[in-house]
Amino acid sequence: MQKNKIILLAIAAGAYSISTNAQKSKDNVAGDKTLQEVVVTATGTGHLLKDVPVQTEVISHKMIESYGGKSLEDILEGLTASFAFNEGDMGSKAQLGGLGNNYILILINGKRLHGDNGGENDLGLIDPNNIERIEIVKGAQSALYGSDAMAGVINIITKKHDTQGLLLENTTRYSRFNDIRQRNGLGLRIGKVQSYTSFQLQHNDGWQNTSKEFAEGHVVPDSRNKTTNKFTNWQISERLTYNPTKNLELYADGYFYKKSINRPTNGNYASCDVYTYDLLYRNASAAIGGKLFTNKDKKDYISIDVDWNKHAYYYHYTSKTYEDAYIDGKLEHGVPFYPGKERLQADQQRVMAMLKGVFHLPYANTLNVGAEYRYDYLKAPMRTANGSADDNTGAIYAQDEFNLIPWLNITAGARLVDNSRFGFHFTPKVSTMASLGDFRLRLGWSQGFKAPTVKELYYRYLHVMGSTTFFNMGNTSLKPQTSNYFSAGLEYRNERFTASVTGYYNKLEDMIALVNVPVDELPKDVTTGYLGDGSGKVTARRYKNMENAKTYGIDVNLSYNIYKDLSIVGNYSYLDTQANMYDTDHDRMKKAVIDGMAHNKWNASLVYGHRFSTVYRFGASLSTRGSSKRYYENNGNGKHYQIWRINTTHDFGKAGAEMSYKVELGVDNIFNYKDTTMRPYHLGTNNGGTSIYASFAIKFNKGKKIFNHNYKQNKKQDEED
Numbered sequence: 001m002q003k004n005k006i007i008l009l010a011i012a013a014g015a016y017s018i019s020t021n022a023q024k025s026k027d028n029v030a031g032d033k034t035l036q037e038v039v040v041t042a043t044g045t046g047h048l049l050k051d052v053p054v055q056t057e058v059i060s061h062k063m064i065e066s067y068g069g070k071s072l073e074d075i076l077e078g079l080t081a082s083f084a085f086n087e088g089d090m091g092s093k094a095q096l097g098g099l100g101n102n103y104i105l106i107l108i109n110g111k112r113l114h115g116d117n118g119g120e121n122d123l124g125l126i127d128p129n130n131i132e133r134i135e136i137v138k139g140a141q142s143a144l145y146g147s148d149a150m151a152g153v154i155n156i157i158t159k160k161h162d163t164q165g166l167l168l169e170n171t172t173r174y175s176r177f178n179d180i181r182q183r184n185g186l187g188l189r190i191g192k193v194q195s196y197t198s199f200q201l202q203h204n205d206g207w208q209n210t211s212k213e214f215a216e217g218h219v220v221p222d223s224r225n226k227t228t229n230k231f232t233n234w235q236i237s238e239r240l241t242y243n244p245t246k247n248l249e250l251y252a253d254g255y256f257y258k259k260s261i262n263r264p265t266n267g268n269y270a271s272c273d274v275y276t277y278d279l280l281y282r283n284a285s286a287a288i289g290g291k292l293f294t295n296k297d298k299k300d301y302i303s304i305d306v307d308w309n310k311h312a313y314y315y316h317y318t319s320k321t322y323e324d325a326y327i328d329g330k331l332e333h334g335v336p337f338y339p340g341k342e343r344l345q346a347d348q349q350r351v352m353a354m355l356k357g358v359f360h361l362p363y364a365n366t367l368n369v370g371a372e373y374r375y376d377y378l379k380a381p382m383r384t385a386n387g388s389a390d391d392n393t394g395a396i397y398a399q400d401e402f403n404l405i406p407w408l409n410i411t412a413g414a415r416l417v418d419n420s421r422f423g424f425h426f427t428p429k430v431s432t433m434a435s436l437g438d439f440r441l442r443l444g445w446s447q448g449f450k451a452p453t454v455k456e457l458y459y460r461y462l463h464v465m466g467s468t469t470f471f472n473m474g475n476t477s478l479k480p481q482t483s484n485y486f487s488a489g490l491e492y493r494n495e496r497f498t499a500s501v502t503g504y505y506n507k508l509e510d511m512i513a514l515v516n517v518p519v520d521e522l523p524k525d526v527t528t529g530y531l532g533d534g535s536g537k538v539t540a541r542r543y544k545n546m547e548n549a550k551t552y553g554i555d556v557n558l559s560y561n562i563y564k565d566l567s568i569v570g571n572y573s574y575l576d577t578q579a580n581m582y583d584t585d586h587d588r589m590k591k592a593v594i595d596g597m598a599h600n601k602w603n604a605s606l607v608y609g610h611r612f613s614t615v616y617r618f619g620a621s622l623s624t625r626g627s628s629k630r631y632y633e634n635n636g637n638g639k640h641y642q643i644w645r646i647n648t649t650h651d652f653g654k655a656g657a658e659m660s661y662k663v664e665l666g667v668d669n670i671f672n673y674k675d676t677t678m679r680p681y682h683l684g685t686n687n688g689g690t691s692i693y694a695s696f697a698i699k700f701n702k703g704k705k706i707f708n709h710n711y712k713q714n715k716k717q718d719e720e721d
Contacts, residue, residue, distance in 0.1 A: 040110070041135040041155040043401060043411060044144055044368045045358055053401065053409045053433040055442055055489045055502050057557075059134040061159075063569070066607050066621045068647035068666045070173065070181055070693070071202075072123045072131075072156070078625050078645070080136060081571035081601045082152075082555060086686065094123075095596045097138055097506065098551035098577040099151035103450065105141070107155040114285065114309030114350050124233050125257055125283065127200045129171045129183045129697075132159045138555075139504055140448030140485035143415045143429035146372065146395055150448035150483050150508065161187045161196045165703025173664070175693030178205040189703070192243045199236050206230040206262075207688035212678035215272035224264035224273040225679055227686050233259035233281075247293040257283040265318050272679075277315040280342065284310045294359075305354045312347040316340075326381060347379040348454070364403040368413070371396045378454040382461075384474075385523065389458035393419045393451060399429075409433045419451055422480055440491040442502075448483035456512055456543045460523065469538045471522055472514055479545050483508040498559035504552060511547035513581070516540065549579035549594060569623075570604035581633070593631045598638075600628040609649075619649040630684055638684035639677065644670040662697040 038046045042054035049058055059079050069075035073094070076083045086093040096104050106113040106121055115121035134156055141149040161167060167187030174180055182201040188194070206226040213223035237255035244250070259281040267273025287307035294300045317337045325335040337343060356370035375392045378384065399413030414428040429446035458474040489502035519540045553575040561567045577594040603625035611617040623645045630638030645668045653660035672690040675683045 037133075039135050041107070041153055042137045044110075044356075044399065045366055045401065050440070050493055051409075051433075051435070053411045053442065054137060054431050054444060055487065055491075055500070057136040057138075059136075061132050062609075063607075064128065064131055064134075065649060066609065066619055066647065067605065067623060068621075068645070068649075068664055068668075068693070068695075069128055070175070070179070071128055072126045075128060075131075075134070076154070078603055078623060079569075079571075079605075081573035081603055082136075082138065084596060084598060084601065084627065084630070086596070086683070093596075094121075096151045097504070097553065098575050098594050098597050099506075099508075100594075100596065103148065103151040103448075105145055105149035105153045107145075107153060109158055110155060111287070111305065111307065112352070114283070114348075115311050116313070116348065122233075122259065122281065122283075124202055124259060125235065125255075126156055127183055127198070127235070129181075129200075130158050130185075130198065132157045138502075139444070139487055139506060140429075140446040140483050142427045142448040142450075143397065143413045143446060144368075144399060146397075146415060146417070147393070147449060147451045147480075150450055150481070150485075151506075161185070162189075162194070164189055166701070167196075167703075168700040169697070170699075171695060171697040173693060173695035175668075176691040177207050177688060178203065179691075179693070180204075181695070194241045196239050197237070199234070201232075201234045203232045204228070204230065209674045209683075209686070209688060210676040210678055212676075213269075213272055214678060214680065215269055219678065220269055220272065222268060223679065224267035226264070227683075227688065230262040231259060233257065247296075247298070248290065250288075250290040252286075252288045254286040255284065257281075260316070276319045276321040277317045277337075277343075280314040280316045282310075282312045282314070300357075300359045302357045303355075305352075307352050309350045309352075310347065311349075313345045315343045315345060317343070324382065326387075344379070344381065346383060346455075346459075349377045349379075351375045366401040368399040368401075369397065376454045378458065380459065384458045384460065389454055391420055391451075391454050391457065393417060407435045409435075417449070417451070419480075421457065421476065422451065422478075425449055425480055438492055438494050440489075440493070442487070442489045442491070444485075444487045446485050448485060448506075448508075450481040452478040452480065452512060452543075462538075470514075471538050471540050473517075473521070473523070473540070473542045475543045478512060478543060479510050481508065481510050481512060481545070496561045498557070500555075500557045502555045504555075505550070506552065507548075507550045509548050510545040511549055511579075512543050513546045514541040515544045515546055517542045546589070547579055547581055549577065551575065551577045551594070565608055565610045567607045568604070569607055570602070572600070572602045574600060592633050595632045596630055596638075598627045598630045598640075602626055614654050615652060617649075617651040619651075621645075621647050623647070627684060630682065632682050636677065636681040638682040639675055641673055641675065641684045641687075643668075643673055643685070643687060646670060658700060658702045660699045662695075662699075664695040664697075665693075667692050 037049045037058060039049050039052055039056050039058060040046050042052050042056045049056065057080060059075065063079060064075055067075065067078055069078055073085045077085055082096055084095045094101050094104055101121060113121055113125065134154065136152065136154055138152040141153045145153055169185035171183045180201065180203045183198065185196065185198045187196045206229045209227045211222050213220045213225060235255055235257040239251065239253035241249060241251045261279040263275040263278055264273050265275055285307060287305060289303065289305035291301050291303040294302065317339055319339055321337045322334045323337060324331060324333050353373045354370065359367045361367055372395045377390045379388045381387045395415055395417045397413065397415035399411065401409060401411045403409050410432045412430045414426060417425045427447045427449050431444035434441045456474055456478055457476050460473045463470040463472055483506055485504065485506045487502060487504040489500060491500035492498065517540050521542065522540050553573060556572045558570065575597060576599060577597045579592050579594050580589050581592045605621050605623040607621045609619040624642060626642035628640045645666065647664065647666035650663040668691045669687050669689055674687065674689045675685055677683055
């Protein structure tokens with residue numbers, strides 16, 4: 001702990017935030033000219049980072065490259081102090097400001113990432129090599145973004161691939177545990193039409209930090225369960241854009257994604273390390289839309305987007321297994337499923353339509369208005385009473401930003417939602433920013449809301465934890481969860497040094513929890529199959545609006561460019577939580593912390609980058625991240641940890657050359673820290689120890705010479721238009 005205190009003092013004394021760093025030098029890795037960077041997530045409109053009225057963190061493309069993260073989880077944990085992850089089979093299990101996946105909205109280019117409606121999104125859908133920057137806005141953002149945005153919003157801005165002609169890209173990365181990350185891209189532009197096709201592959205053999213496991217009432221010394229299971233996923237995507245005129249852009253895009261997770265089948269203990277099926281996921285999406293700029297300077301626009309998303313979850317059987325199944329509409333018990341057979345568990349589909357307009361009005365007003373419609377469909381033959389369920393929501397919203405006084409910005413907005421189950425709900429927000437020279441003072445209040453998911457309304461399933469068997473049931477009488485979020489921040493910023501301190505308080509009400517109910521509430525059609533005689537050898541639980549909670553904390557970000565080529569990076573976050581949770585053992589409410597909370601989290605990086613010649617640039621970063629103890633109500637607390645990483649980058653080729661190369665070499669977890677706490681007790685981190693990695697990237701971009709004649713003609717026509 002003494003070591004951690006020293007590190008915290010070092011960060012507080014001289015580190016700085018990624019989100020606020022600025023640098024005039026073109027080659028400065030940490031700076032990336034963030035003073036002039038335009039961000040959009042906080043208000044839905046473009047602002048220079050230094051002038052955005054709501055506190056926003058930005059992880060720039062240069063910082064992502066210098067850090068060398070292999071995944072989005074790796075990047076967020078290493079480059080911000082507010083996030084924590086426990087990667088598992090079902091998803092990322094993220095936490096922001098004390099709240100979990102259910103309360104974090106993840107966007108890709110402003111559009112919702114679709115995944116498990118239970119909240120455990122698979123962030124493997126996001127290719128880290130295709131990220132231009134990441135914008136993070138903390139706290140309730142439901143007035144602008146709707147349901148789920150109660151802890152904050154993460155907006156992944158991808159690369160534009162705006163090329164003239166032909167673009168070919170390849171990136172290959174390899175590290176310990178046979179970890180392979182492969183990406184290929186093909187871009188083509190002919191006149192006003194542009195296409196970009198990408199393929200990505202991720203594979204890892206998994207690892208085991210300890211073979212000890214508590215099962216069957218005692219400690220098992222030789223469990224085959226892994227800390228992280230073997231997995232493989234791949235994705236192919238396509239985006240087409242067409243610019244018929246200078247002020248109009250039309251697009252169509254989509255992807256197909258598949259992931260398989262392999263679990264041990266040759267263990268010694270049937271209750272814990274012998275599985276009869278692997279997990280399989282298939283995702284797909286398709287979208288169309290467009291944006292029309294209504295004036296010459298392209299400040300005002302109207303956009304429309306319609307998209308369809310699918311997230312399907314299957315069992316893939318590895319040995320003969322007997323389970324319940326519906327045959328010709330009748331529930332049969334003990335139906336055999338043979339190796340190689342796939343069985344659908346849940347198919348979650350979503351259709352969204354969004355209409356948005358941004359208009360700059362007289363008297364320094366910027367109006368952001370929109371309407372949305374969302375339809376959710378769940379097909380789960382064995383996990384819903386009727387085999388399927390659906391839900392739909394409509395919403396309108398408006399937000400006005402005005403600067404009647406040049407140094408004072410006031411932003412106010414609201415959203416009105418109409419849901420097919422709970423009816424109407426009104427969600428307001430207001431924030432203000434005062435600019436006093438190099439200082440920014442930001443104050444904000446916003447309400448959040450989260451509609452019950454289709455799963456919480458209709459899902460029912462058997463869940464085994466150790467020697468306890470639960471049957472969890474949905475509840476169609478659920479109300480939305482709501483919150484009130486308050487924040488205050490002070491920031492100082494100039495070209496070399498930035499410091500910001502932000503305090504926040506988030507109070508949540510009507511939180512949805514699984515609560516013990518009498519066993520006679522179990523569905524009659526499944527009781528016999530699970531209990532034999534329905535005698536109560538299973539614990540029945542139902543989703544109810546039971547819990548209230550509050551979270552509060554302070555985020556400290558400091559920044560300093562030591563000189564042109566050298567910067568130091570760091571963030572610190574303090575967090576505390578208090579929840580009124582349901583005590584299932586004593587059938588009453590009790591006070592507790594929110595599971596997974598850590599009071600202190602931090603990270604820091606020393607970043608160097610220099611171009612030694614016209615054809616070679618070298619970059620290096622030394623980074624550390626850590627967390628104090630993570631608290632849980634059951635199965636023990638997660639240990640505190642500190643992990644170090646060194647990453648080097650080597651860029652070959654002249655700026656703007658047709659062919660360029662990049663080599664990346666690094667070592668993650670330099671001091672080989674591993675949390676060897678036995679299963680199923682909680683880990684502080686599931687890092688598998690020291691890992692040496694290397695990647696190679698090649699890029700070919702040749703445009704004007706290939707399509708020179710057509711390009712010049714179309715460019716001239718665009719200028720005339």
